[in-house]
Amino acid sequence: MQSRLTRRNGGALARAGFSFALLALFVMWPQAEARGASAKEIDVSVDVILERFEKEVQGGKEFLHSAKGVLAFPRVLKAGVGFGGEYGEGALRIGGKTVDYYNTLAGSFGFQFGGQVKSILLVFLQEDALTRFRKSEGWKVGVDGSVAVIAIGAGGDVDSTKIKEPIVGFIFDQKGLMYNLTLEGAKFTKLDKR
Numbered sequence: 001m002q003s004r005l006t007r008r009n010g011g012a013l014a015r016a017g018f019s020f021a022l023l024a025l026f027v028m029w030p031q032a033e034a035r036g037a038s039a040k041e042i043d044v045s046v047d048v049i050l051e052r053f054e055k056e057v058q059g060g061k062e063f064l065h066s067a068k069g070v071l072a073f074p075r076v077l078k079a080g081v082g083f084g085g086e087y088g089e090g091a092l093r094i095g096g097k098t099v100d101y102y103n104t105l106a107g108s109f110g111f112q113f114g115g116q117v118k119s120i121l122l123v124f125l126q127e128d129a130l131t132r133f134r135k136s137e138g139w140k141v142g143v144d145g146s147v148a149v150i151a152i153g154a155g156g157d158v159d160s161t162k163i164k165e166p167i168v169g170f171i172f173d174q175k176g177l178m179y180n181l182t183l184e185g186a187k188f189t190k191l192d193k194r
Contacts, residue, residue, distance in 0.1 A: 037089050039193040045074035046091045049119045069094045069130045071122040078116045101193040106186040119172040129166035140187045147183050
């Protein structure tokens with residue numbers, strides 16, 4: 001009887017912690033972003049992050065040009081106190097043109113306090129991976145497919161002929177490409193911004 005009560009209290013505690021983390025995320029998020037960005041605002045921000053990638057990564061322009069599609073999230077806010085959450089909005093581009101808008105949402109548990117802003121690029125290198133992603137109702141990393149996060153040092157280059165994964169990811173902070181991060185558990189869902 002006591003173990004059942006402990007499990008029930010543990011589940012309630014986990015739900016309360018996650019709810020608190022989401023509340024902290026939205027309290028820390030600027031009000032203009034809490035309402036969600038317009039399609040035009042997202043497109044302008046995506047242009048900036050793609051230009052940054054091409055500028056900071058040798059071979060970046062050619063790499064993006066050879067991709068079947070690029071999903072870019074210019075601003076993903078992560079916040080938490082014990083439990084954490086992150087949210088951002090972005091655009092999927094095929095052939096240099098926006099075809100859909102998406103959000104990303106993820107939760108985490110463990111020691112964490114405060115907030116962080118990052119940018120995420122998912123680059124689809126194989127047509128079938130892009131097709132499966134676009135047909136999904138909500139695509140979750142580690143469940144619906146995997147994303148190989150690529151770490152490139154300062155002045156490093158990227159060569160699509162050496163990368164065999166169907167989807168690769170790049171994560172930036174204000175200083176540049178970040179290392180030792182994962183996108184495991186992040187969920188991507190299509191938005192109606194038209």
